Amino acid sequence: MTSSPHPLRPNALSLRIPEPKARPGEKLDFGNLRLSAAGEVARPPVDIDHTEIRDLAYRLIRVLDDDDRALGPWAPGLSVEALKRGLRSMMLTRAFDERMYRAQRQGKTSFYMKCRGEEAVAVAQAEALSPDDMCFPTYRQQGLLIARGYPLLEMMNQVLSNEQDPLKGRQLPVLYSAREFGFFSISGNLGTQFSQAVGWAMASAFKNDRRVASAWIGDGSTAEGDFHHALTFASVYRAPAILNVVNNQWAISSFHGIAGDNDSPFASRATGYGLPALRVDGNDFLAVYAATRWAVDRARANLGATLIEHVTYRAEGHSTSDDPSQYRPVEEAAGWPLGDPVARLSRHLIAIGEWSDDAHAALEKELVELVRATARQSEAIGTLATGSKPSVREMFEDVFKEMPWHIREQRQELGI
Amino acid sequence: MTSSPHPLRPNALSLRIPEPKARPGEKLDFGNLRLSAAGEVARPPVDIDHTEIRDLAYRLIRVLDDDDRALGPWAPGLSVEALKRGLRSMMLTRAFDERMYRAQRQGKTSFYMKCRGEEAVAVAQAEALSPDDMCFPTYRQQGLLIARGYPLLEMMNQVLSNEQDPLKGRQLPVLYSAREFGFFSISGNLGTQFSQAVGWAMASAFKNDRRVASAWIGDGSTAEGDFHHALTFASVYRAPAILNVVNNQWAISSFHGIAGDNDSPFASRATGYGLPALRVDGNDFLAVYAATRWAVDRARANLGATLIEHVTYRAEGHSTSDDPSQYRPVEEAAGWPLGDPVARLSRHLIAIGEWSDDAHAALEKELVELVRATARQSEAIGTLATGSKPSVREMFEDVFKEMPWHIREQRQELGI
Amino acid sequence: MATMNMIQALNSAMDVLLTRDPNVLIFGEDVGFFGGVFRATEGLQKKHGLERCFDTPIAEAGLIGISVGMAAYGLRPIVEIQFADYIYPAYDQIVSEVARLRYRSAGQFTAPITIRSPYGGGIFGGQTHSQSVEALFTHVAGLKVVIPSNPYDAKGLLIASVEEDDPVVFLEPKRIYNGPFDGHHDRPVSPWSKHPASEVPDGHYRVPLGKAAVAREGSDVTVLAYGTMVHVVLAAVEEAGVDAEVIDLRTLWPVDIEAITGSVRKTGRCVIVHEATRTSGFGAELSALVQERCFYHLEAPILRVAGWDTPYPHAFEWEYFPGPARVAAALKRTMEA
Amino acid sequence: MATMNMIQALNSAMDVLLTRDPNVLIFGEDVGFFGGVFRATEGLQKKHGLERCFDTPIAEAGLIGISVGMAAYGLRPIVEIQFADYIYPAYDQIVSEVARLRYRSAGQFTAPITIRSPYGGGIFGGQTHSQSVEALFTHVAGLKVVIPSNPYDAKGLLIASVEEDDPVVFLEPKRIYNGPFDGHHDRPVSPWSKHPASEVPDGHYRVPLGKAAVAREGSDVTVLAYGTMVHVVLAAVEEAGVDAEVIDLRTLWPVDIEAITGSVRKTGRCVIVHEATRTSGFGAELSALVQERCFYHLEAPILRVAGWDTPYPHAFEWEYFPGPARVAAALKRTMEA
Numbered sequence A, B: 001m002t003s004s005p006h007p008l009r010p011n012a013l014s015l016r017i018p019e020p021k022a023r024p025g026e027k028l029d030f031g032n033l034r035l036s037a038a039g040e041v042a043r044p045p046v047d048i049d050h051t052e053i054r055d056l057a058y059r060l061i062r063v064l065d066d067d068d069r070a071l072g073p074w075a076p077g078l079s080v081e082a083l084k085r086g087l088r089s090m091m092l093t094r095a096f097d098e099r100m101y102r103a104q105r106q107g108k109t110s111f112y113m114k115c116r117g118e119e120a121v122a123v124a125q126a127e128a129l130s131p132d133d134m135c136f137p138t139y140r141q142q143g144l145l146i147a148r149g150y151p152l153l154e155m156m157n158q159v160l161s162n163e164q165d166p167l168k169g170r171q172l173p174v175l176y177s178a179r180e181f182g183f184f185s186i187s188g189n190l191g192t193q194f195s196q197a198v199g200w201a202m203a204s205a206f207k208n209d210r211r212v213a214s215a216w217i218g219d220g221s222t223a224e225g226d227f228h229h230a231l232t233f234a235s236v237y238r239a240p241a242i243l244n245v246v247n248n249q250w251a252i253s254s255f256h257g258i259a260g261d262n263d264s265p266f267a268s269r270a271t272g273y274g275l276p277a278l279r280v281d282g283n284d285f286l287a288v289y290a291a292t293r294w295a296v297d298r299a300r301a302n303l304g305a306t307l308i309e310h311v312t313y314r315a316e317g318h319s320t321s322d323d324p325s326q327y328r329p330v331e332e333a334a335g336w337p338l339g340d341p342v343a344r345l346s347r348h349l350i351a352i353g354e355w356s357d358d359a360h361a362a363l364e365k366e367l368v369e370l371v372r373a374t375a376r377q378s379e380a381i382g383t384l385a386t387g388s389k390p391s392v393r394e395m396f397e398d399v400f401k402e403m404p405w406h407i408r409e410q411r412q413e414l415g416i
Numbered sequence C, D: 001m002a003t004m005n006m007i008q009a010l011n012s013a014m015d016v017l018l019t020r021d022p023n024v025l026i027f028g029e030d031v032g033f034f035g036g037v038f039r040a041t042e043g044l045q046k047k048h049g050l051e052r053c054f055d056t057p058i059a060e061a062g063l064i065g066i067s068v069g070m071a072a073y074g075l076r077p078i079v080e081i082q083f084a085d086y087i088y089p090a091y092d093q094i095v096s097e098v099a100r101l102r103y104r105s106a107g108q109f110t111a112p113i114t115i116r117s118p119y120g121g122g123i124f125g126g127q128t129h130s131q132s133v134e135a136l137f138t139h140v141a142g143l144k145v146v147i148p149s150n151p152y153d154a155k156g157l158l159i160a161s162v163e164e165d166d167p168v169v170f171l172e173p174k175r176i177y178n179g180p181f182d183g184h185h186d187r188p189v190s191p192w193s194k195h196p197a198s199e200v201p202d203g204h205y206r207v208p209l210g211k212a213a214v215a216r217e218g219s220d221v222t223v224l225a226y227g228t229m230v231h232v233v234l235a236a237v238e239e240a241g242v243d244a245e246v247i248d249l250r251t252l253w254p255v256d257i258e259a260i261t262g263s264v265r266k267t268g269r270c271v272i273v274h275e276a277t278r279t280s281g282f283g284a285e286l287s288a289l290v291q292e293r294c295f296y297h298l299e300a301p302i303l304r305v306a307g308w309d310t311p312y313p314h315a316f317e318w319e320y321f322p323g324p325a326r327v328a329a330a331l332k333r334t335m336e337a
C-alpha cells in the first residue's frame, strides 16, 4: 500500500488510497498475508464462549502442511471415501468450469464465471453440511451444486439458456436456483443473500427444527450493508447460521484492501458483534471441512452463528468479461502461497497411500469426458446461439402467482 | 434477557428474542452494564497501533469517582474556566429542553425531543473539537449548538416554525442545520450522517487541510447499513473522523440488546475494522472530553478514525410522542448507575473548591430566565399555532438552485 | 361485529392471522412489547408469544432481508416499516429480491411477505414522516400495492394480503388511523365510530385484492383516489356541487382497470387525486391508462391534483396537502372544460 | 475535434473536468487503476493522480454517503454506480439526502453530485445488468435526470451536469457505448465513427440541461424518446414510412416541456418510447403531461411502447427489448386512429 504524496503544508492531513503490493510488471509480494503453520492453531470446544476465542480471527486454521500431511487438532479425520468424494467434486467442478468457459468463448452463451482455485470452499462445506441445510451462495459456489449431486445437465441447460433451462430463460447463466438441493436462488445483486440466510436460520429456530443455513459472500461484498445486517440479526437472535466470507483477494479489479482488509482481517469483523470467527486456509480441503463442521455443530447446538473467513485466491478472471492481466501480475495466481486446493488434496491422498498420479490423471480424464458428453447432450437441446429456448410465454409467467390483466394484455400485444 | 420457551423436541433449535432485564413493575437490574472504576483504564499514546488497545472496547473510561474527584490517566486537566463553561452549556441545554418541551405541550409546536441525561456527550465534545471541525449530529446533540454559541433565538424560531425560522418552515423542530457553526443539517432518516461525516473527513484529507469531522449515532441506529459503511470507508481511507455511538440504552421502546449489545459492546464493533475504540462513561464530562480529545488528536495526526461508545441513559421519553412508562420501569432513570452529568460536574467543581450549591442554584435561575426571555421573544415572532410562518413562497424555493418551470407553475397554481 | 378505528381493525386482522396460521409472524421496530409507535400491534406479543411478534434492530434492509429467508422457509412474515419514509434503505431487498424471487427461481422460491407501513401527510410530520411512496413500488414488476381507506377494508385487505402468495406493499394512510379526515383541518375531528365502515367483523374475512370500491356514484366526472384522499374527495365533491363518481382504488396495482374505464366511459371526465409529489406519481400512470383506454369518451383533459414537487415542508402542512379546495377547483375546472 | 465513441466522449468530459477544477474527484467500484468495467475512467488515475480517481468498497450507499459529505466540504464528486441495477442500495442516501439537502438546510448545504451509471438492455445482461431506473428518480423532487443518446451530447451533458449546482442522476445507455443501435440485433453493428454526433471537441463545452433535441423533424406524429431508443425510433420511423418528429429528451427532468407541447400541437399525435417497464414508467408522466397540455390538439390516443411489466429475462432479450417492429406498429396504429 502506498499512501498519497507528501502533503505540501506541515501537519496537513492526507488521504490514504490503499493499493495492492504489486501491479502488472511488479514483483510479487504476499507479505500482508497473515499465515499460521499447519496444525498450529488450537481447536476450542464448540460450546466455548466467543470472548475466549477472539484470537482465532487473526490466526489461520490450516491442516495440510507442506509435506501434504494432516496436522493438529483441526485435522477432521475424514474417511478416505469422503476425501475422494471431495476430490472428485472439486475436479468435476473444474472440468465443468473449463467447458462452460469455452462454450461462452464459442458464442454458445453470453457469460460465464469460474471458481478455479476456490473449489474447496464450496465442496468441503457441502460435505460438512447436512443435505437439508440451506445454502445461500454467490455465483462462485457452483461446487455446492456439484457436490450435492445436482444434475450437470440441468446446470448446462441453464448456462446455455436452452429449452430445458430449469429457470426458463429468465436468469443469467451462473445464477442457479435448486430448491430440492438446498440451494437458494442466486441474486445478481451482491450481498442480499447474507441477511436472507439469517432469516432462514431464524425460521428454522422459530419452528424448533434442526436445520442450519449457510451463506457465502465475497471479500469485496462484505462492504455492502447486508453483511452488517446479517451479523447484527444473527447476533441478536442467535440464529443457527454459518456466515462465510470467501476472501479470494480480488473483487473484479479491486484488491482486498479496498474492501477494508488493510488493518484487520475480515474474520475479525465478527468479534465486535459477539460472534465467534474462524479464519481458515480456504485452499485446504481438510481445514475448510473442519472449520465448517465446528460452526455447523455449534449452530446445531443452538449456540448461534459463526463467521468463517476463507483465505483463498481467484485464480482466473472475474468472469468471461474480465481480463485480470490489466490490473494484477499474471504470475500472482501461480505464486499464491496457499497453493491449489485440488492439487493439495490429491497430494494428501497420495501421501497417505490412497491415491496416485495415475489415478488422478485417470479421474481427470473420466471427468472431462463426463462433462464433454453431458455438454454434447445439452448443446443438442440447444444453446443461446441456436435460439432453441424456452417458450416465450415463460417471459410473462411467475411475475405473480396468477397472471394479472396487464401482463396478459402485454403477452397478447406480443402476439402470444 | 430471557430466551424462548423450552422447545418440545429434543435438541431442537429455538429463537432467542432478547428482552430487557426489567419491564414496568419489575425490579431494576443493571447487571449487564460493563463497568470499570474511575481512573482504572490506562491511557495509551494517540499514535499507538490499534491492535494493542482492543481491550479498551470492553472497558469503561471514567474519570470522576464517587467522591467527585478526577482520577487517573484520562483526567484531562481542563481549566476551571472550561469546566464552568461546560457546566453552563449543559445546564442551558437542559433549561432550553424543558422550555421547548412545554411549548410543545402548550400546542406551540408539533414535536420536541429532549436530551436530558446525555448533555455531556454533546457539550464535552464541543469543547474537545475545534470550531471549524464539522459535526454530523443526530437530533439529540442540541448541546453542540448551545456550546458553540448558536443563538438560542434561532433554535427557538425553528422549533416554533415561525416567520424567522432559519430553515424557513421546511424542517421539523429539532432537525437543525447551522453551517456557520459547523453543524451539519440533521436528517430525519437515521444513520445517514455517519458515512457523510466520513466523506467530509476524506475531503479535508483530500484538500490537505487539518479539519476533522465528528459524527453521532444512537445505539439503535448502529444497526443501519450507514454505520457499517462509515466504519468501512473510514478504515479504508483512514479518514480523520470521530465516530460516536451514543448508547443511551434505548431506541424508542427497544432496549440496547435489540440493537445487538447482548454479547459484545458497541465499541467493539470497531476493532474488526482495524479502528481503535474507546468506551467511555458518557455521563462523566471529563471522561467524554478526554476520550474525544484523544480521538481528535489522533485524527489530526493523520492516524485516522476512532469509534467512541458513550454509555449514557435517555432519562426521558424518546420524544413528545412517547410514554416510556409503557415499556420500562419509571425508576430506571433515577437508578441509572452512572448518575446525571450535570450533577456530577457540578459536584466535581464543588469538590475542587470552585463552585457551590448556591452558585449552582443561581446559575440555574439565570439560565431559566435567559431561556424564558428568549422564548418570549421567539413566541412574539410567532408559533406554529399562531400561524405566523415564513412566506409560503419558501415552500417552493431551494428544491433546485433555480426554480424550474414545473415548480413555478405549481406555485402559480397555489396562487402565489 | 364491533366498532373499530383503523388501528383496531389492523390489530384485529393480525390477531386473526396469528391465531389461524402458526407460520405467521410479525416483526419490526418497536412492534413487540410496546405494540408499535401507532399501536397497531398492541397486545399481540402478550397474547401470541415473544416469537410471534417481536422487536428488531433498526435496519429496514435487514428486516426485509430476513423476511425473504423466512418466507423461503415457509413462514409468512408481516413486516412493519415504522414510517414509509424509512422504507428506502430496504429498497434493494424489496425491488431486487422480494419482487423477483418467484420469477427468477421459476417458482421454486416465493416471497409471500406483507410489508405494512404508515404513509402520507396531514400530521405535521415534516419531510420524513409524511411521504407517499406508492409510485416507487407500482413501477416494480412483482409487487402488489394496497392502500385501504377505512377500517372495514383495512382489516379485510390486510388479511387478503397476508394470505396472498405474492408480496404486498401495504400502505396505511396514517392520517385516518383514528378517524376519517376530509382535509378540513380547521374543523373538529370526527371519530370512526360515526362512519359505517367502522363496523368490522371480529373474525376472518377478506376484501379481495384488485377490486376497487365505488365510494360515491355519480355521472358528471370520475374521481380516482385512495387512502386519505377518498375522504377529502368526498368532501370536495359536495362542496363543488358536482355529481362525481368517486372510485376508491384500494389496490393500486394491479389496478381494477374495469372499474376505472367503466366509470370514465360513463362520465367522460376524470380527475385523479393523490398526496404524493405529482411528477411520476401514480396519478401519471392512471392518467395514461385512462387516456389510452377512454380517449374517445373524454370530454375534458384528465386532471391531476397532487402534492407539490417539493419535499413535504413542516410548517406548510396545509399548503402542501392537496385539500378539498384544490380538489374542488379541479372538479369545477374539468366540468367547465 | 476528434471522432469519439460514447465511452471516449465521457472519458474526455471527465478528463476536462479533472483538469479544470481541482475539486472534482471521481470514485466508484473498479474506476481507479482499472478504469471501470466499461473503461469510462481509463487513464484518469494515471494522469490525474491516485486521489482524483480511485476505487471504493462495494457499497453503493457508502459511495453516495461519502459523496454528500464531500460535497458539503466543497468538492464536486462524480460517482460511478457500476450498473444502474445496483443503485438501489443507495436509494435512501439519494432520495433522503442528496435530493433534499439544499431544501432542508435552506441552502446552507448543497449536494452538487453527479451520479453516473450505465443503464438499459440489449446486451444479454439478464435481470441485473439491463434495468432502466429513470422513473425512480424523476419522482424524487430535487434530482435532475439526464440521459444522452450520442457522444457529442454525452460529453456536453456530463460537463454541464458536473458544473451544475444541483445533483444529477446521469444515466448512460450502455447498449450504445460503442455504436448507435437501432434495435436490429441481427444486422451488423455500425460504429460511432459513421455517425455525425461522434465528432466531439477535445476541450470544454456544455450541452445545456433541460433542453431537448429534435432528432428528426416531421409532421405526422411526435415521438418522445431518450437514450438507445432514439436510434430505435429513427429506424422504426423509416420502416413505418411515417413522417414523424422524433424528440430526444436528453434531460428527463425537468423536461423540456415546450419542445414537447410545441411538437405535439403541430402533429396532433404522440408516441412515447422507453425500455423501462411500462407501469409507472417515465412514459406515464410524459403521457399525462401531453394529455393535460395538448388535449384539444390530440387526434389519437397517446401510445406508450415500453419494456414489459416483468423483470428483464436473459434468454428473451429481443422479445423484451422494445425494438423497431413494436415502435413501427405503434406509429402505424396511431396514424390509423
Ligand SMILES: Cc1ncc(C[n+]2csc(CCOP(=O)(O)OP(=O)(O)O)c2C)c(N)n1
Pocket: A138, A140, A188, A189, A190, A217, A218, A219, A220, A221, A222, A246, A248, A250, A251, A252, A314, A318, D029, D058, D082, D086, D089
Ligand atoms: C450491489 C452490487 N454492486 C455491484 C455489483 C457488480 N459486481 C459484480 S461482482 C463484483 C465484485 C465482487 O467481488 P467479491 O465480493 O470479492 O466476490 P468475487 O467475485 O471475488 O467472488 C461487483 C462489484 C453487483 N453485482 N451488485
Ligand SMILES: Cc1ncc(C[n+]2csc(CCOP(=O)(O)OP(=O)(O)O)c2C)c(N)n1
Pocket: B138, B140, B188, B189, B190, B217, B218, B219, B220, B221, B222, B246, B248, B250, B251, B252, B314, B318, C029, C058, C082, C086, C089
Ligand atoms: C431509517 C429510519 N428508521 C426508523 C426511524 C424511526 N425512529 C426515529 S428515532 C428511532 C430510535 C432511534 O434510537 P437510537 O438510535 O438509539 O437513538 P436515540 O433516540 O436513543 O437517541 C427510530 C426507530 C427513522 N427516523 N429512520
Ligand SMILES: [Mg+2]
Pocket: A218, A219, A220, A246, A247, A248, A249, A250, A251, A252, A314
Ligand atoms: Mg473476491
Ligand SMILES: [Mg+2]
Pocket: B218, B219, B220, B246, B247, B248, B249, B250, B251, B252, B314
Ligand atoms: Mg438510543
